[in-house]
Amino acid sequence: MPIPHSTAVAHLGRACPEMKALIRRVGPCALQIETGRTPFQALVSAVAHQQLHGKAAQTILGRYRQLFGGRFPGPKALASVTDDQLRGAGFSRAKTAAIRDLAEKTISGVVPGAKAIAALTDEEIIARLTTVRGVGKWTVDMLLIFTLGRPDVWPVDDFGVRSGWKIAHGLDEMPSPKELQALGENSARIARLPPGISGAPPILPACRSDFAVTRLKLPAPFFQ
Numbered sequence: 001m002p003i004p005h006s007t008a009v010a011h012l013g014r015a016c017p018e019m020k021a022l023i024r025r026v027g028p029c030a031l032q033i034e035t036g037r038t039p040f041q042a043l044v045s046a047v048a049h050q051q052l053h054g055k056a057a058q059t060i061l062g063r064y065r066q067l068f069g070g071r072f073p074g075p076k077a078l079a080s081v082t083d084d085q086l087r088g089a090g091f092s093r094a095k096t097a098a099i100r101d102l103a104e105k106t107i108s109g110v111v112p113g114a115k116a117i118a119a120l121t122d123e124e125i126i127a128r129l130t131t132v133r134g135v136g137k138w139t140v141d142m143l144l145i146f147t148l149g150r151p152d153v154w155p156v157d158d159f160g161v162r163s164g165w166k167i168a169h170g171l172d173e174m175p176s177p178k179e180l181q182a183l184g185e186n187s188a189r190i191a192r193l194p195p196g197i198s199g200a201p202p203i204l205p206a207c208r209s210d211f212a213v214t215r216l217k218l219p220a221p222f223f224q
Helices: 005-015 017-026 039-049 054-066 075-080 083-089 093-108 114-118 122-129 137-146 159-168 177-191 204-217
Strands: none
Touching (some): 005 017, 039 093, 039 137
């Protein structure tokens, strides 16, 4: 059972003064897990959001659904539309190729279905899904957090998380993904919690996903 956000956020506030101040400003974590989507649908959405503002990505996804009568299609339905139609919806040439490869790998079983993916570890999911063209670790991290609700996710490649860390800790520059990974691991050690079954602290990991989404609620001036 996932650790309640309130428990994770409370611990993060005790473990890190900078995050305590940020939590006070942002308020409670309002992460909503989108459990109704299949991995295929979640990854198509994540691909659409790559390097785009959220509103622009949603516009593209709306046009994409219209190609299939307003519904979010399954992988087999993709054969009924052309690449030109996908590009007309707003997908770039690279993203169109990525969605095609994603459909093929879903049909072949490389990308698991909703039930099968629930039985896999985060590492197994990352290893399988990053074989899809155009799907990197950031894209899989978004699926792990927002679709599967996995608590121990530290999306170090996310620009917003890196920027948020820089601002919250008063740094001159954003940490690199490698530096942020080490900072996250160091935070877990500082917490000095007894290890859980997997060897990871049982509360702090959930704070990582909570921190990853707190940026979504920050007022715009905070990141300027």
